[in-house]
Amino acid sequence: MLDLLGLTSAEELFSDLPKELRRKKFALSEGRSQQETYKALAELASRNATYKSVFRGAGSYVHYIPAAVTSVTSREEFLTSYTPYQPEISQGILQATFEFQTMMCELTGMDVATASHYSGATAAAEACVMCAGKGRKVVTFSNIDPDTLDTLRTYLGARGIALEVLSADNGNAVLKSGTGGSVLYIQSPNYYGIVEDVSLLVSAAKAEGMKVVVGGNPLALALFRSPGECGADVAVGDAQPFGLPVSFGGPYLGYMAAKREFMRKLPGRIVGETKDAEGDRAFVLTLQTREQHIRREKATSNICSNQAHCALTAAVYLSLMGARGLKDLATKCASNAHYLARELTRVGAKLFYEKEFFHEFVTITPGKASALTAALERKGILGGLPLDEHRILWCCTECVGKADMDEVVSIAEEVL
Amino acid sequence: MKTVFEKSVKGRRCFEVSALDVEKYDFEAGALRSSLRLPELSEPEVVAHYTALSKRTFGVDDGFYPLGSCTMKYNPKLHEVIAALPGFRDAHPLARADKMQGSLAVIDTLSAYLAGITGMDAVTLQPCAGAHGEFTALLMVRAYHRARGDEKRVKVLIPDSAHGTNPASAAMAGFEVVTVKSDADGLVDLADLSLKAGEDTAALMLTNPNTLGKFEKHILKIAEIVHEAGALMYYDGANLNAVMGVVRPGDMGFDLVHLNLHKTFSAPHGGGGPGSGPVCCKAELAAFLPDPQVTRTERGFRFGRSDWSAGRVTAFYGNFGVYVKALAYIVTLGGKGLREAAVTAVLNANYLREKISYFYPVGEGRCMHEFVLSMRKLREETGVTAADVAKGLIDRGIHPPTMYFPLIVEDALMFEPTETASKETLDAAADALKEVIELAYTDPDALHSAPHTTPIRRPDEAGAARDPVVKEEL
Numbered sequence A: 001m002l003d004l005l006g007l008t009s010a011e012e013l014f015s016d017l018p019k020e021l022r023r024k025k026f027a028l029s030e031g032r033s034q035q036e037t038y039k040a041l042a043e044l045a046s047r048n049a050t051y052k053s054v055f056r057g058a059g060s061y062v063h064y065i066p067a068a069v070t071s072v073t074s075r076e077e078f079l080t081s082y083t084p085y086q087p088e089i090s091q092g093i094l095q096a097t098f099e100f101q102t103m104m105c106e107l108t109g110m111d112v113a114t115a116s117h118y119s120g121a122t123a124a125a126e127a128c129v130m131c132a133g134k135g136r137k138v139v140t141f142s143n144i145d146p147d148t149l150d151t152l153r154t155y156l157g158a159r160g161i162a163l164e165v166l167s168a169d170n171g172n173a174v175l176k177s178g179t180g181g182s183v184l185y186i187q188s189p190n191y192y193g194i195v196e197d198v199s200l201l202v203s204a205a206k207a208e209g210m211k212v213v214v215g216g217n218p219l220a221l222a223l224f225r226s227p228g229e230c231g232a233d234v235a236v237g238d239a240q241p242f243g244l245p246v247s248f249g250g251p252y253l254g255y256m257a258a259k260r261e262f263m264r265k266l267p268g269r270i271v272g273e274t275k276d277a278e279g280d281r282a283f284v285l286t287l288q289t290r291e292q293h294i295r296r297e298k299a300t301s302n303i304c305s306n307q308a309h310c311a312l313t314a315a316v317y318l319s320l321m322g323a324r325g326l327k328d329l330a331t332k333c334a335s336n337a338h339y340l341a342r343e344l345t346r347v348g349a350k351l352f353y354e355k356e357f358f359h360e361f362v363t364i365t366p367g368k369a370s371a372l373t374a375a376l377e378r379k380g381i382l383g384g385l386p387l388d389e390h391r392i393l394w395c396c397t398e399c400v401g402k403a404d405m406d407e408v409v410s411i412a413e414e415v416l
Numbered sequence B: 001m002k003t004v005f006e007k008s009v010k011g012r013r014c015f016e017v018s019a020l021d022v023e024k025y026d027f028e029a030g031a032l033r034s035s036l037r038l039p040e041l042s043e044p045e046v047v048a049h050y051t052a053l054s055k056r057t058f059g060v061d062d063g064f065y066p067l068g069s070c071t072m073k074y075n076p077k078l079h080e081v082i083a084a085l086p087g088f089r090d091a092h093p094l095a096r097a098d099k100m101q102g103s104l105a106v107i108d109t110l111s112a113y114l115a116g117i118t119g120m121d122a123v124t125l126q127p128c129a130g131a132h133g134e135f136t137a138l139l140m141v142r143a144y145h146r147a148r149g150d151e152k153r154v155k156v157l158i159p160d161s162a163h164g165t166n167p168a169s170a171a172m173a174g175f176e177v178v179t180v181k182s183d184a185d186g187l188v189d190l191a192d193l194s195l196k197a198g199e200d201t202a203a204l205m206l207t208n209p210n211t212l213g214k215f216e217k218h219i220l221k222i223a224e225i226v227h228e229a230g231a232l233m234y235y236d237g238a239n240l241n242a243v244m245g246v247v248r249p250g251d252m253g254f255d256l257v258h259l260n261l262h263k264t265f266s267a268p269h270g271g272g273g274p275g276s277g278p279v280c281c282k283a284e285l286a287a288f289l290p291d292p293q294v295t296r297t298e299r300g301f302r303f304g305r306s307d308w309s310a311g312r313v314t315a316f317y318g319n320f321g322v323y324v325k326a327l328a329y330i331v332t333l334g335g336k337g338l339r340e341a342a343v344t345a346v347l348n349a350n351y352l353r354e355k356i357s358y359f360y361p362v363g364e365g366r367c368m369h370e371f372v373l374s375m376r377k378l379r380e381e382t383g384v385t386a387a388d389v390a391k392g393l394i395d396r397g398i399h400p401p402t403m404y405f406p407l408i409v410e411d412a413l414m415f416e417p418t419e420t421a422s423k424e425t426l427d428a429a430a431d432a433l434k435e436v437i438e439l440a441y442t443d444p445d446a447l448h449s450a451p452h453t454t455p456i457r458r459p460d461e462a463g464a465a466r467d468p469v470v471k472e473e474l
């Protein structure tokens, strides 16, 4: 190869680089065999605690992942391809993404869904930026996910869009009139697990001329009326519960679905159906004139690489679950959570909010929050998330059974 | 091929949720949805469906994938095993930091490696892709100027050869974009830069080597001009694969860098993501990194916060499951291996370019890790376009190069072979391209109608955008 180039060493190819730079010395470590790398990384992994049961959610949910999901999604074609710029050799990933869009539209009651965002937090932020019209103020509540709230602050602040956070002291969001906002962002179930009256909030916001973005765990949508049905403009959230491991916080799956009027304003990739030269069905990336590679600074977003493989995973997961499986799952999570809540109150905890909740709830045990979670920790149980000295945010999924919950309750009984 | 919904058979099931062992909870009927339509199939049917779809997808393991600017190198299988280790996979992001020392050690160790590779002092792994890193870094730029009481720096300078995410990120971060011209060699036009850099400039965003695969050889002069104007130097690390272990952005005069771990550091691209786009910066900018930061304390690693942080950019700590793969890559290769990868990537690009140099190369002399051909002459002589050539390559088992980018080259085809392509692969690609170009002169129609070997023929993209069908009617 060097002969063809008339070189004696490949290093000569760097002769364009300034000498001052090439002369700079810096340390270069030795490599290792793959076996040694495995050993070193496995040792790091083993420094993380593993738990026999998990009662912590707060934006990251432990669910059972059917083996078929992992098996199918780890096929190398899905794993090692990139953005399907060449539709003729990318029909597989394009069609799977189109099917994902259809599933998300169905769950959210919307007309168009994007092919993924970095997380529920960035999906919420980008949706609010998209909807912020002339009024340029987004209104939300203190009961949304704190990372989402921080991300909203960052994204809106960058664009000079105001953000007003209304308090939701009794758990539910209640929109007062005259906020002067142009967008309302709510989350249901909210951070504390409480199911909001989305329809009521949407009508209150619409009466003020606001657009409404509704966030939330999409698993709850297996049971509850969808944001679309409740009249919202945009639905966002994180679909991590659909087949993705908790994996220390990522990669997860931000989704966004909207009413058709937003189709040409949406950030991110969208797959569309069309026909090929012979009239057969084909799938392509579409509405690309919204995107950065064409519109540059006028694009609706800067997003390029997204969470495509996570969207594929969710599509496979939902195909395996089916509507009945998903409903059974959501029901099991909710039933477990209600059982645990009732049992904890029997042994001395109180529910902080007396509201309808999905699969998360907050208890109050004055001064005892960390003592209780520490006691659970000692038994190999990841308890709920302490919110302060008194309150704990609990979550139950289908991965815990009655025996696991009874163990938590008996430990709580000792501590309280 | 039928969709998963079209294959659905009413009442068919596969996955059973284990039975409830507590009392079933019923919500008030008024809050509930009336219907939900998802596929109804058996497990073998679902697996068959997605297996068939995978076979209609071309990955790095399927053949040569010289997609310029995207660094489609081989992704070692070991990394998948590591990311799926129960200790990582099942780690809850909100478990106590003292119980998650393995994950925090991953963040700390990888950050230290990336700082060393880029010649920077501090790192955040929170951004989830390159564009997200750009956005994050620009927010830090703004926070930095503001903290010094400098509110007038509202503009970001970006060369006309830059990737579209650069100007889009600048706009999202609230900056005005000013385009800097390229000179005849495709490098930053120093005169134009001097003219445009001023007291309203916040930063210059630069890719080096640039998107033409050329090293900005006046980089030290560029840094001097920008710094003299009081602005910061931002490095789009999408092309770091050309120079890692050889030279460092920190030594070139850059103040902030984003990296694409899904390119340079071999995390797989997943059909479009997830990626990971860490930002590395000089010490003066460290206080503005997104919260939280991992810090070392006497009791081990902990999360820390800064009063000056430019803010959080996503939930938790970014794409952990992706960047742990990049750590595995760096541990295996070591600094020496990374350097060897860069040198080989540059050698491979020059070798392929030399073999096909008579096909209208852009610019003189050597290239770095990628190069651009212009199909303008071919189009004028034969009517065959860059897209036609790309489709002809598909029929020869090659994933096409990046088309029509950078925008400053007409009819561009951008090749990035990467270091993991063998000489045999490069030779075969050169032969395939030669065959396609010859065909353009003898039978152009065969290329206008290509590809011929794929599951579909060329789709009607204009029609798709005119009258969008973006979901299935159920």
Ligand SMILES: Cc1ncc(COP(=O)(O)O)c(C=O)c1O
Pocket: A303, A304, A305, B069, B070, B129, B130, B131, B132, B163, B165, B166, B207, B211, B236, B238, B239, B260, B275, B277
């Ligand atoms: C030069 C350059 N900059 C930035 C990006 C954006 O990176 P990402 O797709 O990870 O957001 C790319 C990706 O294609 C690129 O090639």
